Amino acid sequence: xxxxxxxxxxxxxxxxxxxxxxxxxxxxxxxxxxxxxxxxxxxxxxxxxxxxxxxxxxxxxxxxxxxxxxxxxxxxxxxxxxxxxxxxxxxxxxxxxxxxxxxxxxxxxxxxxxxxxxxxxxxxxxxxxxxxxxxxxxxxxxxxxxxxxxxxxxxxxxxxxxxxxxxxxxxxxxxxxxxxxxxxxxxxxxxxxxxxxxxxxxxxxxxxxxxxxxxxxxxxxxxxxxxxxxxxxxxxxxxxxxxxxxxxxxxxxxxxxxxxxxxxxxxxxxxxxxxxxxxxxxxxxxxxxxxxxxxxxxxxxxxxxxxxxxxxxxxxxxxxxxxxxxxxxxxxxxxxxxxxxxxxxxxxxxxxxxxxxxxxxxxxxxxxxxxxxxxxx
Amino acid sequence: xxxxxxxxxxxxxxxxxxxxxxxxxxxxxxxxxxxxxxxxxxxxxxxxxxxxxxxxxxxxxxxxxxxxxxxxxxxxxxxxxxxxxxxxxxxxxxxxxxxxxxxxxxxxxxxxxxxxxxxxxxxxxxxxxxxxxxxxxxxxxxxxxxxxxxxxxxxxxxxxxxxxxxxxxxxxxxxxxxxxxxxxxxxxxxxxxxxxxxxxxxxxxxxxxxxxxxxxxxxxxxxxxxxxxxxxxxxxxxxxxxxxxxxxxxxxxxxxxxxxxxxxxxxxxxxxxxxxxxxxxxxxxxxxxxxxxxxxxxxxxxxxxxxxxxxxxxxxxxxxxxxxxxxxxxxxxxxxxxxxxxxxxxxxxxxxxxxxxxxxxxxxxxxxxxxxxxxxxxxxxxxxxxxxxxxxxxxxxxxxxxxxxxxxxxxxxxxxxxxxxxxxxxxxxxxxxxxxxxxxxxxxxxxxxxxxxxxxxxxxxxxxxxxxxxxxxxxxxxxxxx
Numbered sequence: 001x002x003x004x005x006x007x008x009x010x011x012x013x014x015x016x017x018x019x020x021x022x023x024x025x026x027x028x029x030x031x032x033x034x035x036x037x038x039x040x041x042x043x044x045x046x047x048x049x050x051x052x053x054x055x056x057x058x059x060x061x062x063x064x065x066x067x068x069x070x071x072x073x074x075x076x077x078x079x080x081x082x083x084x085x086x087x088x089x090x091x092x093x094x095x096x097x098x099x100x101x102x103x104x105x106x107x108x109x110x111x112x113x114x115x116x117x118x119x120x121x122x123x124x125x126x127x128x129x130x131x132x133x134x135x136x137x138x139x140x141x142x143x144x145x146x147x148x149x150x151x152x153x154x155x156x157x158x159x160x161x162x163x164x165x166x167x168x169x170x171x172x173x174x175x176x177x178x179x180x181x182x183x184x185x186x187x188x189x190x191x192x193x194x195x196x197x198x199x200x201x202x203x204x205x206x207x208x209x210x211x212x213x214x215x216x217x218x219x220x221x222x223x224x225x226x227x228x229x230x231x232x233x234x235x236x237x238x239x240x241x242x243x244x245x246x247x248x249x250x251x252x253x254x255x256x257x258x259x260x261x262x263x264x265x266x267x268x269x270x271x272x273x274x275x276x277x278x279x280x281x282x283x284x285x286x287x288x289x290x291x292x293x294x295x296x297x298x299x300x301x302x303x304x305x306x307x308x309x310x311x312x313x314x315x316x317x318x319x320x321x322x323x324x325x326x327x328x329x330x331x332x333x334x335x336x337x338x339x340x341x342x343x344x345x346x347x348x349x350x351x352x353x354x355x356x357x358x359x360x361x362x363x364x365x366x367x368x369x370x371x372x373x374x375x376x377x
Numbered sequence: 378x379x380x381x382x383x384x385x386x387x388x389x390x391x392x393x394x395x396x397x398x399x400x401x402x403x404x405x406x407x408x409x410x411x412x413x414x415x416x417x418x419x420x421x422x423x424x425x426x427x428x429x430x431x432x433x434x435x436x437x438x439x440x441x442x443x444x445x446x447x448x449x450x451x452x453x454x455x456x457x458x459x460x461x462x463x464x465x466x467x468x469x470x471x472x473x474x475x476x477x478x479x480x481x482x483x484x485x486x487x488x489x490x491x492x493x494x495x496x497x498x499x500x501x502x503x504x505x506x507x508x509x510x511x512x513x514x515x516x517x518x519x520x521x522x523x524x525x526x527x528x529x530x531x532x533x534x535x536x537x538x539x540x541x542x543x544x545x546x547x548x549x550x551x552x553x554x555x556x557x558x559x560x561x562x563x564x565x566x567x568x569x570x571x572x573x574x575x576x577x578x579x580x581x582x583x584x585x586x587x588x589x590x591x592x593x594x595x596x597x598x599x600x601x602x603x604x605x606x607x608x609x610x611x612x613x614x615x616x617x618x619x620x621x622x623x624x625x626x627x628x629x630x631x632x633x634x635x636x637x638x639x640x641x642x643x644x645x646x647x648x649x650x651x652x653x654x655x656x657x658x659x660x661x662x663x664x665x666x667x668x669x670x671x672x673x674x675x676x677x678x679x680x681x682x683x684x685x686x687x688x689x690x691x692x693x694x695x696x697x698x699x700x701x702x703x704x705x706x707x708x709x710x711x712x713x714x715x716x717x718x719x720x721x722x723x724x725x726x727x728x729x730x731x732x733x734x735x736x737x738x739x740x741x742x743x744x745x746x747x748x749x750x751x752x753x754x755x756x757x758x759x760x761x762x763x764x765x766x767x768x769x770x771x772x773x774x775x776x777x778x779x780x781x782x783x784x785x786x787x788x789x790x791x792x793x794x795x796x797x798x799x800x801x802x803x804x805x806x807x808x809x810x811x812x813x814x815x816x817x818x819x820x821x822x823x824x825x826x827x828x829x830x831x832x833x834x835x836x837x838x839x840x841x842x843x844x845x846x847x848x849x850x851x852x853x854x855x856x857x858x859x
Contacts, residue, residue, distance in 0.1 A: 140795065143761065149582055149824040203603060
């Protein structure tokens with residue numbers, strides 16, 4: 001059975017009257033987590049921009065709104081979602097229309113996360129329906145708000161397991177008119193992470209730092225992005241190029257090519273259409289080279305200055321076992337049903353944190369009807 | 378402002394409780410002498426005072442864990458305290474509570490420039506975090522005005538902001554991980570040197586929970602490389618509306634200044650009399666600061682000044698050097714001191730959508746007349762975080778009550794126009810009873826449910842944040858007192 005409420009009240013009624021579990025679905029483009037069995041509950045009926053004030057850098061959006069629609073509205077005012085949400089369709093082989101609620105529920109960010117912050121950092125407010133059918137709001141639409149607990153953060157990245165989002169408020173930022181990319185050729189992973197650290201620790205505001213061990217021409221390439229007013233971008237590109245003058249450095253100034261290159265990194269293009277499981281590992285950047293060695297992956301991609309490793313491994317491989325005590329936080333982003341049944345999708349938490357997580361879930365969804373088991377170990 | 382009645386059974390057990398605390402802490406880390414506990418009777422909201430049962434000053438996470446375990450077993454409420462600079466009464470004790478001060482825990486545990494973080498004990502002051510990394514040209518971004526004194530523990534508890542958060546965000550955006558002790562003594566590690574690990578964002582809900590979910594003893598903080606330079610520009614306008622429109626136009630033009638500060642006429646007059654910064658006498662004054670290399674600053678300021686000129690400013694002053702920059706900031710930085718010279722004052726921090734600025738300032742002016750109390754406005758205009766300062770005379774009977782009533786009306790106005798009660802100071806006791814104006818019962822219930830999970834006995838800072846009536850059934854202290 002499929003349900004697609006048109007209003008928050010209707011959604012609340014459906015959840016209150018639940019006779020079994022729901023599988024919450026925005027655009028259906030992010031098939032991540034343990035497989036969920038339940039009646040499909042679609043959020044696409046809750047759509048539209050409620051309020052957009054470019055002068056206040058805020059937008060309020062119904063959760064089921066297509067992401068593209070919101071991005072187009074921002075673009076028209078020269079603004080954007082600064083956290084650069086990735087599009088999972090290519091990597092996961094899904095179709096459909098990504099929604100704003102889906103982005104928030106999965107806390108989806110992109111390469112700019114390393115400088116600007118994650119989706120959660122731009123979340124100002126939420127409205128949601130909890131597992132009992134109760135409508136709850138938290139936060140609001142102003143940039144600074146410490147009135148009560150920050151449930152906005154808690155809801156962001158909770159994958160619909162604490163409540164179904166109905167409306168979200170986001171902080172947006174101006175979209176700079178200019179961008180450039182510094183490309184450094186043929187670095188080893190260790191040297192690339194070192195170079196990215198050096199760039200990110202410079203005063204030149206690098207908004208993207210990625211390393212591709214096998215670039216389009218078959219060789220390693222390290223990418224550093226800068227954005228801003230034209231004069232400032234030129235200046236910083238020069239300064240950064242000078243910082244790495246002992247390497248083979250190129251500077252790409254064509255804005256369209258820069259955008260294309262970073263969309264390629266953002267959407268993990270090298271692993272699209274491949275066979276095998278895809279893991280996402282969050283780590284301390286300087287640990288990345290050692291972790292990459294241990295992973296012994298078929299393909300690798302490093303983002304966030306090394307703090308994010310994408311790894312393609314043969315189906316069913318336990319990446320965490322390979323990483324061992326060195327750690328990192330591994331998420332199985334793309335896995336067959338068998339892999340996802342056999343391995344925890346999300347990094348298992350130590351017992352006291354798992355108890356807190358379980359306690360919160362039991363309070364927000366006491367009957368266990370919202371995406372039950374999706375985030376379980 | 379009401380506080381719950383102290384639990385007589387706890388007061389009666391004072392000797393035993395203190396003895397148990399002495400067993401787990403060094404002798405000089407437990408204070409129970411009434412002459413000495415008085416030093417902890419209030420925070421920066423000095424209108425309310427109450428000496429605690431005892432004060433403990435642990436030096437390590439392990440000691441904090443032992444102290445909390447004792448209090449948990451004894452059923453004693455614990456009020457965590459950083460440097461005691463809360464303007465909201467966040468560290469106000471009750472007579473039956475133990476103050477847990479983290480002031481002795483001020484070590485830097487690790488600095489890592491390659492991975493751009495610092496790990497500190499949370500008793501360390503905000504400014505001294507930057508102090509620990511500035512020789513490498515790094516800094517810690519959140520800069521509350523009390524940064525010389527306030528502790529990271531309090532910054533995390535209140536999710537503190539500052540003047541530069543338009544660009545750098547507030548505490549929660551710069552906090553990577555914590556070591557936290559739960560009320561039963563359990564020590565947990567959340568987050569760390571990595572980003573966004575998946576799983577529920579417990580760190581996100583801990584930051585800003587006003588010491589009600591656990592005691593944060595160590596923090597991993599993001600540090601940033603200092604910009605090459607910064608330069609402010611000062612603009613005077615003949616109405617609040619025009620100044621507000623100018624702020625909005627600057628933001629819409631795609632410039633992101635690090636700070637946009639706003640002062641109204643009463644505030645300009647007071648600070649000018651006090652600090653003599655040479656400000657123009659006008660209705661509204663903006664200080665806009667941008668960062669970068671000299672050329673980048675010129676590029677941004679060029680655009681900002683062009684926008685400002687379209688709004689017919691009565692004054693435009695660009696800092697030519699560090700000295701002039703200092704003079705532009707001088708008045709703003711002494712605004713609170715200047716107000717203190719005139720009278721006692723109460724500082725609010727409601728936040729509003731920037732578009733509502735002119736209307737809200739007009740209404741505050743009207744309310745100020747109705748109540749017969751002067752209000753000066755100084756605030757972070759870029760993010761709508763207002764700081765109305767209500768002047769009153771604490772020695773005049775009834776003045777404090779009138780001041781509080783006016784403050785409550787101003788905060789309700791902030792909520793009415795789509796804003797909130799507090800942008801960076803926290804709820805504490807000060808705005809506790811106004812929470813019902815912003816949140817429906819179900820909204821508060823969801824927040825209190827989180828506390829139920831972290832602190833089932835409701836022993837951590839229990840009489841704060843939520844209206845007493847709303848939290849009553851949950852507070853064991855209230856139950857025991859019945």
